[in-house]
Amino acid sequence: MTWQTLPELVRSAGDRFGAAEAVVDGEVRWSFAELADRVRRAAGAYAAAGIDRGDRVAVWAPNSAEWIVAAFGALTAGAVLVPVNTRFKLAEAADVIERSGAKLVLVQHGFLGADHRDVAGVPVVDVKSGFLSAGEPFERVVAGTDIADIVFTSGTTGRPKGVMMNHLQTLRLYAEWCDLADLREGDRYLIVNPFFHTFGYKAGLVASLIRGATILPVPVFELDSVLGLVERERVTMLPGAPTLYHSLLQADRTHDLSSLRAAVTGAADIPVELIRRIREELPFQTIMTGYGLTEAGTATASRPGDSFEQIATTVGQPCDGVEVRIADDGEVLVRGYTVMQGYLDDPEATAAAIDPDGWLHTGDLGELDDDGRLRIVGRKKDLFIVGGFNAYPAEIEGFLLEHPEVAQVAVVGVPDDRMGQVGRAYIVAKGPVTEADLIAWSRERMAGYKVPRTVRFLDALPLNATGKVMKDQLPR
Structure with a gap:
C-alpha cells in the first residue's frame, strides 16, 4: 500500500486507471481521471466555502455519482466526512449532524419526497446544484493518522454513536478486503449497500478505487431495476446483506445474470441454507x-479456497493484524489496528466498548473452531433463556430457513409464565404453511427448548437501510 490518505488514493486511481470507466450512474459515465479531477474541483468549492482542515462535512444523500464527489471532495479539502443515514427523518438527521459539529450539509432535494433546506441550522447544499463543480482544483495536505470520517451506528439499539476512524485504518483494511473478496481491476461493482454505511462506503467506494473497479451506485433497491442493471452493464461484483440474495433467489429468471462472479455477504445471522x-x-x-x-x-472473512462447509457455517478467520477471542460469557472480542479511535465526544461509551487491554466488546456471541474460524451464534441482547437453557435466535432461524416454504425468518424471546421466556418466530412464507406445520417440523429438528411456541406470519420483515432486521419493530 503506497497511500497514506484517502485523497492520495483518489489521485492515484486517476493516474493508474486513467480512461477506464470509474462511475456509471444513469447518463453519467466518468473515467477515473475525470473522477479525480471532479473531486479536486469539489475540494476547491469546499475551500472557497470556508471549509478548513478538520472541519466536518455531512453528506445526507442517496448513492449517486455526486455522493462520491461530495464525500471525497470533502476529504480532499482536509475535512472529516460524516455520512448520514438516508432513512433518518429530519429530527434524527439533525441530531447526528448537530452532534457531529458539521459546518456544511450536502443533500439531494426531492429524494424520497424530501426537501431539506434547513438541517440543524447548518448551511445546506444540494449535491445536484452545481456547487461541486464550481471550484478550482485544490488539495489540502492531511496526515494518515488524521480522523477521516465519523460514521454513526445504525441506531437500532439506542441513540446512534459517531465512530471515528483515520485514513490509514481504512486504507490498510480495505486493501486486504479486495483480495479476500476477489475484487479485480476492471470489475463492474453494483453497490446496493448504502454509502452512509461502511459496507457501501469503504467495502464499496474505497475498495473500487484501490482496485480499479467500475462503480455503479444504486440509490434505492428495486429488484427489477437491479436485475436490469446486472444484465445491461454486465455486473461482475454484487455484495450485499443476506436479504439481497434472498431477493435474487426469489426473482423470475428472465434476466441474464451470467456475468455475476463474486458475492460478499455478512451479518450476525447468515443462514447456512x-x-x-x-x-x-x-x-x-x-x-x-x-x-x-x-x-x-x-x-x-472467509478465505479463497475455503470449503463450502467452512463458508456456510462460519464467518471466516481474523483479518491480518486483527485478533479475535471469546470472553467467558461468550461475547466476541476484537483487538487490532482496525478498532475505532473512539466514539465522538463520548468517552464513557468509548470506555465501555473498549477495555483497558484494547479489546472491543462487540455485543455479539460466538465460538471459535480449532482453525480460528469464527461462528456467530447471536447477539447478547437477543439471547433468551427458556427454562434455564440459552436459546440463540440465529441458530433457530438457520433451522427454520431449511423449511421449503420459509423465505425469511426472525426469532425473538417473549415472556412465558412457566418457562420465563419462549421463542416466537416471525415468518415471511413463500408457499402455504401453517403455524402448526412449522412447530411440528421444528420439533423433529431441534431440542424442545429451541422450538418456537408461536409463529406470526408477515408480508415483510422490518429492515433498516443496511438490510438488518429491526427486531424491536416486530409486532409483539
Missing part, C-alpha cells in the same frame, strides 16, 4: 462471508 442456495442456484463463482461492525470494519 442461504449460502448453499447462492452457490447452487446463482452464477457466482466466489462467495465471501465476513463479520464486521462499524467500530472495527471487517474483522473476519
